[in-house]
Each structure stands twice: as structure tokens, then as C-alpha cells.
Amino acid sequence: MDVTGNVLTEMGTARELHVLAVDDSHVDRKVIERLLKISSCKVTVVESGTRALQYLGLDGENSSIDFDSLKVNLIMTDYSMPEMTGYELLKKIKQESSVFREIPVVVMSSENILTRIDSCLEEGAEDFLLKPVKLSDVKRLTDFMRGEGKIAEKQSPKRRQSDNCTPSLSTMFSLTSYHRNITSPELLPSLSPSASPSKKSRVSKKIELC
Amino acid sequence: MDVMVQLQRQLFDYTASLFHEGFLDEQFNQLQQLQDESNPDFVVEVVTLFFEDAERLLNELTNALSQENIDFRRLDAHVHQLKGSSSSIGAQRIHTVCISFRNSCEEQNVEGCLKSLQQVKHEYSTVKSKLETLFKVRRSGPFLVRVLICNIEMTYGETDFGCRGVSVLGSVI
Numbered sequence: 001m002d003v004t005g006n007v008l009t010e011m012g013t014a015r016e017l018h019v020l021a022v023d024d025s026h027v028d029r030k031v032i033e034r035l036l037k038i039s040s041c042k043v044t045v046v047e048s049g050t051r052a053l054q055y056l057g058l059d060g061e062n063s064s065i066d067f068d069s070l071k072v073n074l075i076m077t078d079y080s081m082p083e084m085t086g087y088e089l090l091k092k093i094k095q096e097s098s099v100f101r102e103i104p105v106v107v108m109s110s111e112n113i114l115t116r117i118d119s120c121l122e123e124g125a126e127d128f129l130l131k132p133v134k135l136s137d138v139k140r141l142t143d144f145m146r147g148e149g150k151i152a153e154k155q156s157p158k159r160r161q162s163d164n165c166t167p168s169l170s171t172m173f174s175l176t177s178y179h180r181n182i183t184s185p186e187l188l189p190s191l192s193p194s195a196s197p198s199k200k201s202r203v204s205k206k207i208e209l210c
Numbered sequence: 211m212d213v214m215v216q217l218q219r220q221l222f223d224y225t226a227s228l229f230h231e232g233f234l235d236e237q238f239n240q241l242q243q244l245q246d247e248s249n250p251d252f253v254v255e256v257v258t259l260f261f262e263d264a265e266r267l268l269n270e271l272t273n274a275l276s277q278e279n280i281d282f283r284r285l286d287a288h289v290h291q292l293k294g295s296s297s298s299i300g301a302q303r304i305h306t307v308c309i310s311f312r313n314s315c316e317e318q319n320v321e322g323c324l325k326s327l328q329q330v331k332h333e334y335s336t337v338k339s340k341l342e343t344l345f346k347v348r349r350s351g352p353f354l355v356r357v358l359i360c361n362i363e364m365t366y367g368e369t370d371f372g373c374r375g376v377s378v379l380g381s382v383i
Contacts, residue, residue, distance in 0.1 A: 027259045027295040034244045034252060080290065110294045132237045132298045135244070 018042040022052045022077040035138040049084030079109035094124045238300030267292045286315035303333045
């Protein structure tokens with residue numbers, strides 16, 4: 001099976017998603033772990049990029065790691081971390097010439113900085129989530145990973161409208177998440193006028209007004 | 211029982227007031243939604259982690275601001291962490307003060323930083339006592355006496371009085 005996200009077996013039953021979460025904040029580690037467990041994922045939480053690379057066997061120490069036994073299907077990393085940022089971790093993973101670069105990486109940040117978001121998406125991040133991460137964010141992500149997203153892509157405008165967006169003071173009128181999903185061209189007019197013109201054509205942004 | 215209904219109502223009102231007065235925001239609701247029978251103490255656990263984190267950071271901030279040559283970058287890094295974790299549990303007022311705190315760090319404004327530190331310490335101790343009250347009430351089983359103590363706390367909102375009341379009557383129980 002390929003590890004990018006197609007976790008449906010031939011029988012059509014959903015296999016368990018194994019998510020590696022990386023965050024230096026103890027509070028955030030606890031929250032993301034719970035969010036993922038509630039979404040029926042197997043979770044491994046680490047506190048730094050270094051630890052994440054160690055876990056994946058990419059730290060140069062143990063190059064003969066058996067990836068099959070780890071089977072990490074998704075990596076979710078905080079952006080602002082001491083020593084190694086989430087961006088640097090993302091780059092390291094995407095530079096791997098092996099199954100590792102195929103693992104989708106989602107970056108999370110409490111700061112809504114367009115250039116930061118752009119660089120993460122350009123570097124190959126699957127998505128960029130604004131903290132605090134909500135259950136609806138995680139559910140959307142895991143649904144997509146389990147293949148429901150692939151079906152929903154064709155109807156993606158409808159799916160996005162049905163996203164359960166609970167209004168909150170901190171996220172109202174702010175950009176909540178960005179998708180690197182391949183979407184149909186007619187969705188592009190709905191992009192914010194401030195969208196970066198240097199974006200690759202297949203990258204799209206969505207503003208959720210909750 | 212009439213008293214239980216009344217007290218449940220008061221608990222509801224107390225929680226609502228925390229939201230209404232801006233101590234807590236939607237994120238706290240999100241955390242409550244993550245709590246269930248399999249994880250009945252989730253909210254308390256996360257908030258406890260926050261308290262530990264916050265206290266450590268407040269110490270670091272106090273330290274950093276008492277230095278001869280203030281390292282504003284380090285200061286900002288700590289405030290950023292506090293801002294993040296307060297946002298993660300929905301401690302809105304702390305989060306708000308952290309925003310202006312960060313601005314002061316950026317401007318290398320010592321006065322502003324000191325003021326923000328004072329403010330954030332105040333907001334932290336306030337929300338801490340309010341959340342502790344909330345958890346105490348929720349933990350109370352159907353034991354009427356304990357519930358009545360919490361009733362007093364909620365009605366008067368004075369944590370000193372409430373805490374003394376609890377410890378005195380706690381020993382009686």
C-alpha cells in the first residue's frame with residue numbers, strides 16, 4: 001500500500017491512520033493528541049523536529065529503519081519551535097529521496113503570516129492550519145487522508161460549504177486554513193485578492209469566513 | 211432536589227459568566243467537547259498543564275526583565291509561548307495581554323513590557339482561581355455540604371473566602 005494517504009484496503013475498510021505530531025508546547029501536544037485520537041487515529045507525539053527525524057529514522061543514526069513497522073501516514077508539525085522550525089522539518093522530509101517525502105506534512109501556526117504560509121505550501125506542505133486547531137480541522141484532514149476527500153474533490157465547493165464552522169472571536173474574519181488540494185479552476189475567483197501572485201497554479205487558498 | 215437544580219443553574223450561570231466577561235473563549239468549549247467518559251478529566255489535565263507552563267513562563271519573564279541588559283528576543287520568545295498556550299485553552303484575557311506585550315518587546319519598550327507583565331500576572335491569577343472554582347464545583351458529587359460551599363464561592367466570587375471556607379469545612383467533613 002502506498003503511504004501517502006490511500007489507506008483503504010482492497011476490501012474498502014479504512015485502516016488506522018498513524019499520525020506523527022510535532023510540537024514544543026506541552027499543552028498543544030496534549031490537545032492535538034486528543035483531537036487525533038477522537039478522530040480514530042493512532043498518534044505519536046514528539047516535542048521537536050529532531051525527535052521527529054529520529055522517530056522516522058532520518059537522523060542519519062539509523063538508516064536501516066524498517067519504515068513498514070512505523071507506517072506514518074501524516075505528519076502534523078508546529079511552525080515555531082526552538083532549534084528546528086516546522087518549516088525546516090518540512091524541508092528535511094521533502095528532501096528525502098524515498099517514501100518519506102511522500103508523507104503529507106501539515107504545518108500549524110498561531111500566526112497568520114502570508115509569507116510563512118506561502119513558503120510552507122511552496123515547500124510541499126499539504127495544508128497549513130491556524131492554531132488553535134479545532135476538531136473540524138482535524139476531521140477534515142483525516143477524512144481527506146482516508147480517501148473521502150478524493151471522492152469529495154469533485155464536489156469540493158459543496159463539501160467546503162458544509163464544513164462545520166463554529167464562530168469564534170479569534171478566527172472570525174481571519175484565514176483559518178489553506179489547502180494544497182487540486183481544485184477546479186472555477187474556484188479560483190473565490191480567492192482573496194491578496195493571494196500571492198507567485199503561487200504555483202495548482203495551489204489554492206480558501207478563506208473560511210465563519 | 212430543588213437545591214440541586216438551583217445549584218446546577220448557578221454552575222451554568224457561573225460558567226456562562228466566565229465567557230461573558232471574556233475570561234474564556236470558544237476554544238474552552240472546544241476542549242470540553244473533547245472530554246467524554248473515556249477521558250473524563252481531559253479539561254482539568256490540559257488546564258493543569260497550562261498552569262504549569264504559565265507559571266514557568268511568568269518566572270522566566272520576570273527574570274528576563276530584571277536583567278541589566280534585557281534580551282528582548284528571548285523575552286518575546288517566552289511571551290509567544292504564553293500567548294500560544296493561553297490561546298490553546300481559551301484563556302482569552304491572557305492571550306490579549308500577550309499581544310500588547312509582544313508589541314512592547316518589538317519596540318524594546320521596557321516600561322510597556324513591565325506593565326504588560328504586571329497585567330498578565332494579574333489576569334493569570336484571576337483566571338486560575340476562577341477555573342479552580344469551576345473544577346471544584348464540577349468535581350463535587352451529590353454531597354450537599356460540599357456543593358453548598360461551592361455555592362458560597364460562586365455567589366460571592368471571593369476566592370479567599372471560598373478557599374478558607376472549603377478548607378475549614380473540608381476538615382469538618
